[in-house]
Amino acid sequence: MNSKDREYWIQKAIEQAKLNETPFGAIIVDPEGRHVGAYNTTSKDGPAAHAEINVIQLMSQLDVEDPRALTLYSTVEPCPMCMSAIVWAGIGQVVFGASIDDAANFGKQLHISSKQIAELAWYPIQVEGGVLKDECKRLFT
Amino acid sequence: MNSKDREYWIQKAIEQAKLNETPFGAIIVDPEGRHVGAYNTTSKDGPAAHAEINVIQLMSQLDVEDPRALTLYSTVEPCPMCMSAIVWAGIGQVVFGASIDDAANFGKQLHISSKQIAELAWYPIQVEGGVLKDECKRLFT
Numbered sequence: 001m002n003s004k005d006r007e008y009w010i011q012k013a014i015e016q017a018k019l020n021e022t023p024f025g026a027i028i029v030d031p032e033g034r035h036v037g038a039y040n041t042t043s044k045d046g047p048a049a050h051a052e053i054n055v056i057q058l059m060s061q062l063d064v065e066d067p068r069a070l071t072l073y074s075t076v077e078p079c080p081m082c083m084s085a086i087v088w089a090g091i092g093q094v095v096f097g098a099s100i101d102d103a104a105n106f107g108k109q110l111h112i113s114s115k116q117i118a119e120l121a122w123y124p125i126q127v128e129g130g131v132l133k134d135e136c137k138r139l140f141t
Numbered sequence: 142m143n144s145k146d147r148e149y150w151i152q153k154a155i156e157q158a159k160l161n162e163t164p165f166g167a168i169i170v171d172p173e174g175r176h177v178g179a180y181n182t183t184s185k186d187g188p189a190a191h192a193e194i195n196v197i198q199l200m201s202q203l204d205v206e207d208p209r210a211l212t213l214y215s216t217v218e219p220c221p222m223c224m225s226a227i228v229w230a231g232i233g234q235v236v237f238g239a240s241i242d243d244a245a246n247f248g249k250q251l252h253i254s255s256k257q258i259a260e261l262a263w264y265p266i267q268v269e270g271g272v273l274k275d276e277c278k279r280l281f282t
Contacts, residue, residue, distance in 0.1 A: 080221050084222030108263050110262070
């Protein structure tokens with residue numbers, strides 16, 4: 001995956017976030033570029049309805065054989081709830097924009113990095129942050 | 142809360158688990174004993190549909206002013222996904238039966254204790270395990 005690809009999909013995640021005027025959008029992409037997207041709906045659906053949880057609900061639409069081939073893109077680093085859900089889902093790659101530390105300037109956060117959770121998984125997960133970080137941080141303002 | 146109360150509600154969580162023939166059931170109780178219950182539905186609803194996530198979806202039915210007054214009872218120690226969701230929900234007490242280590246004998250687990258996640262919260266959460274532990278462990282067999 002080249003850096004242009006990563007930026008393209010983070011941009012798609014940003015578009016999801018803007019659809020509901022939240023800082024949080026997420027996309028799951030398969031190797032052929034098929035994708036599903038979602039945004040944070042906690043104000044309507046309760047505290048677990050983060051963008052990543054919502055998009056994981058949609059991943060069966062992609063109909064992949066091995067979820068390790070999937071990449072989840074998120075405007076903000078997945079919190080431990082979402083990162084654990086990503087592990088339960090078996091997703092192999094995670095790319096995000098702003099970090100949990102960035103988000104903590106605008107609200108409460110659980111300070112465990114997504115890499116710390118990924119290291120506890122029973123299969124390898126690649127995690128990369130900081131893609132279009134400034135654009136993602138601007139979603140909070 | 143006395144130990145009889147705790148056992149009563151863990152028993153209710155066990156009943157939830159048995160409804161769907163999974164080891165995982167959860168109940169949220171308010172100070173007046175009003176409660177909602179749910180079980181694991183991952184086989185139908187995807188990897189995030191743990192009992193605790195499902196019961197948190199129902200907690201608005203309890204209509205409490207401050208969720209810190211609520212107690213969540215679970216047959217098994219909440220995984221980091223569920224424990225983080227409990228923090229996002231603002232729930233004040235957690236009681237469980239079998240531990241993550243117990244559950245790891247029967248399937249993959251993310252080894253972060255619920256107390257470790259609770260310590261990262263911005264409000265105090267009481268966590269107690271081992272209530273009707275043997276009955277809860279038997280749900281796995």
